Amino acid sequence: MMTTRKSTLLAAAALATLALGPLARAGDDQAKPIFDGSSPKGWILTDGKPLPRDFVQKDGLNPHGTGSYIVVYEKKLGDFVADFDYKLSKGCNSGVFIRVNDLKDPVYTGIEIALDDTTGQGYHDPGAFYDLVKPKSNAQKPAGEWNHMTVTAKGPKIAVAINGTEVSKIDLDQWTEPGKRPDGSNHKFEKVAIGKLDHAGYFGFQDHGQDCWFKNVTLKTP
Numbered sequence: 001m002m003t004t005r006k007s008t009l010l011a012a013a014a015l016a017t018l019a020l021g022p023l024a025r026a027g028d029d030q031a032k033p034i035f036d037g038s039s040p041k042g043w044i045l046t047d048g049k050p051l052p053r054d055f056v057q058k059d060g061l062n063p064h065g066t067g068s069y070i071v072v073y074e075k076k077l078g079d080f081v082a083d084f085d086y087k088l089s090k091g092c093n094s095g096v097f098i099r100v101n102d103l104k105d106p107v108y109t110g111i112e113i114a115l116d117d118t119t120g121q122g123y124h125d126p127g128a129f130y131d132l133v134k135p136k137s138n139a140q141k142p143a144g145e146w147n148h149m150t151v152t153a154k155g156p157k158i159a160v161a162i163n164g165t166e167v168s169k170i171d172l173d174q175w176t177e178p179g180k181r182p183d184g185s186n187h188k189f190e191k192v193a194i195g196k197l198d199h200a201g202y203f204g205f206q207d208h209g210q211d212c213w214f215k216n217v218t219l220k221t222p
Helices: 003-026
Strands: 071-072 079-086 094-101 113-118 147-154 157-162 165-173 202-206 214-222
Touching: 003 071, 071 094, 079 157, 094 147, 113 147
Parallel strands: none
Antiparallel strands: 071 202, 079 147, 079 214, 094 113, 094 202, 147 157, 157 165
């Protein structure tokens, strides 16, 4: 009788584990907020100092005026999916930097995704991998309106979507020569082969001279 009861309990426990397993894994895979909208906690400047509270404003995190070329999340990321809302002021030139390895040299140790108040589809327009890959379309709303961006980085492959439309993607394995795109045309980063950049680094937002705001910043990692 005891053996039968014990077997029944073990079987029930096994079924419970199976039932909870997918839920536990799903929970681990959920996006986590890394900017809560009210505190600079978790964000730093290129000198390693914490982001001052003044730059967490009513509309969100504003990197303009920090004196730091980029404002970044404090932990380096490898593979990730980042989601956030952003709003540009008129004429704004900004960007999203990913996988920055050296905060003292973000331009040559990371990759920039352009965020500009422009309407074109060139190498410096919204969603472009700056000076590397043009966006397939310009899905950004006008200055003063909120947009949503998703950046998905998995190994050498990175994709960018704006307002639900995939606008650009890059396969870093194809970028083997400094200053050259895979098609042989030139780009500005002559000192580095883009494909040789580290697949882990800092994620953050650029101050290039104008106000811009970021909110609802969430992160999903493997």
